[in-house]
Amino acid sequence: MKERLQELQQEAVTLVEEANDLKRLQEIRVAYLGKKGPITEVLRGMGKLSAEERPVIGQLANDVRAVIQEKLEAKEQQLEEIEIEKKLSAESIDVTLPGRPVSLGGQHTLSLVVEQIEDIFIGMGFTVAEGPEVETDYYNFEALNLPKDHPARDMQDSFYITNDLLLRTHTSPVQARTMEKYKGQGPVKIICPGKVFRRDDDDATHSHQFMQVEGLYVAENVRMSDLKGVLETFAKKYFGEDRKIRLRPSFFPFTEPSVEVDVSCGMCSGKGCRICKQTGWIEVLGAGMVHPNVLEMSGFDSKKYTGFAFGMGVERLAMLKYDIDDIRHFYTNDYRFLTQFQRER
Numbered sequence: 001m002k003e004r005l006q007e008l009q010q011e012a013v014t015l016v017e018e019a020n021d022l023k024r025l026q027e028i029r030v031a032y033l034g035k036k037g038p039i040t041e042v043l044r045g046m047g048k049l050s051a052e053e054r055p056v057i058g059q060l061a062n063d064v065r066a067v068i069q070e071k072l073e074a075k076e077q078q079l080e081e082i083e084i085e086k087k088l089s090a091e092s093i094d095v096t097l098p099g100r101p102v103s104l105g106g107q108h109t110l111s112l113v114v115e116q117i118e119d120i121f122i123g124m125g126f127t128v129a130e131g132p133e134v135e136t137d138y139y140n141f142e143a144l145n146l147p148k149d150h151p152a153r154d155m156q157d158s159f160y161i162t163n164d165l166l167l168r169t170h171t172s173p174v175q176a177r178t179m180e181k182y183k184g185q186g187p188v189k190i191i192c193p194g195k196v197f198r199r200d201d202d203d204a205t206h207s208h209q210f211m212q213v214e215g216l217y218v219a220e221n222v223r224m225s226d227l228k229g230v231l232e233t234f235a236k237k238y239f240g241e242d243r244k245i246r247l248r249p250s251f252f253p254f255t256e257p258s259v260e261v262d263v264s265c266g267m268c269s270g271k272g273c274r275i276c277k278q279t280g281w282i283e284v285l286g287a288g289m290v291h292p293n294v295l296e297m298s299g300f301d302s303k304k305y306t307g308f309a310f311g312m313g314v315e316r317l318a319m320l321k322y323d324i325d326d327i328r329h330f331y332t333n334d335y336r337f338l339t340q341f342q343r344e345r
């Protein structure tokens with residue numbers, strides 16, 4: 001019996017040493033130390049032993065049990081440590097690896113162009129004003145000398161929301177809103193960039209939603225030559241010296257006299273192409289001297305004050321400067337298109 005116990009101890013210790021995971025250790029524990037294990041069996045057979053042998057074998061069985069138990073615990077600890085080590089090395093972070101590049105967003109091309117336009121006019125003493133995109137019929141039309149049923153309302157097909165509310169068709173309502181705030185006291189010298197909406201069919205140069213920058217200068221003795229000077233200065237600063245501008249007589253109910261301003265086409269250098277509809281010129285803005293009725297309706301004395309106003313199409317200005325062949329590029333938001341334009345410093 002003594003030999004049997006020593007054999008069992010040897011067997012168990014060898015198995016424990018060979019075990020290489022915690023599951024196997026548990027199996028060995030159950031097999032050798034469990035209730036149905038060989039040591040328990042030996043102890044059960046102690047009844048057959050003599051009184052002298054009994055305590056010796058009992059003591060030995062307990063010692064064997066203790067040795068196996070000890071070996072199991074030591075091995076268990078060892079395997080746990082290996083496991084933790086493995087886990088740590090699998091999860092370790094190499095802090096010396098270069099980081100993944102973060103792709104930074106940028107400003108939309110139209111915002112960049114609006115900023116350039118603002119910078120130029122701020123440099124000429126204008127400040128930036130704002131107005132709502134959902135506008136009343138009064139400010140969009142009536143206050144601009146376009147009473148209800150005036151035929152010139154057809155020049156700008158509108159998106160009406162109710163009988164009295166519409167998406168503004170131009171930034172000109174900000175003229176009337178701003179003049180009202182000044183309560184008849186000039187000078188007023190503002191620009192207003194913003195979105196406008198028209199029921200125009202979309203094509204390479206037209207969109208149903210586009211941006212304008214309005215300009216208004218009302219003071220004593222403002223003349224047509226001031227308007228021309230400001231627009232020429234703007235064109236030179238924005239396009240550079242190589243582009244030409246021309247003024248054509250035109251009609252707007254809110255200005256008298258009125259002009260339309262064209263810039264020479266950059267795609268064909270004025271020779272004529274699809275973009276300029278073979279004319280060599282692209283219309284970029286409407287302008288004129290503020291109509292006395294508009295001044296009076298907004299609380300300004302038209303005998304004391306005169307002024308000029310203009311409204312420019314931002315997309316057209318951007319297309320001309322960057323030779324963009326289709327206005328729809330601005331709205332489809334193709335990343336490859338947008339990332340070509342960076343802020344000018």
Ligand code: FA5
Nearest residue numbers: 170172200206207210284285286287309310311313316
């Ligand atoms: C006006 O909107 C006037 N309010 C401008 C004005 C202001 C005149 C102050 C006098 C005094 P017009 O409809 O021509 O005018 O539009 C002005 C500019 O907006 C055009 O020269 C053009 O550059 C741009 N534009 C007009 N329609 C579209 C369109 N559908 N898509 C893109 N740009 C357009």
